Amino acid sequence: MKRIFLLVALLVSAHSSWALTLSEAAENLLYFEYAKQSSAHCERRGTPSQQTLAAWEKKNHGLYRRSIETIRSEAKRRGASPAEQDMIVSESIKIQQTHAQENIAKKGVPCAKFEAWLNGFSTMLKL
Secondary structure, three states: OHHHHHHHHHHHOOOOOOOOOHHHHHHHHHHHHHHHHHHHHHHHOOOOOHHHHHHHHHHOHHHHHHHHHHHHHHHHHOOOOHHHHHHHHHHHHHHHHHHHHHHHHHHOOOHHHHHHHHHHHHHHOOO
């Protein structure tokens, strides 16, 4: 179990010197989680956003899968079993979800401009 947590820490805090790089994949996951959490935030405040989020996710689904596979491939390269790879991907997503929730709690989300704000994430995604 300790090995898995060490791998998660390495994956999440990877340096940008890795060639989609591991740190770029983790950053992409952060943007995807931020988008999901932001939509939920706006919905709770009465601003419809789920349809906009669904369209954005559909448009960027390939990159999401590629980001997941980059993390999985690096875990495999480091000797993780398929079950450990699944756990590392899951933990990576949970870590980014926590970061997104903390940032939303501090800064909020411009729900009235959700679509434009969400499309801004598209420019930050690493290809």
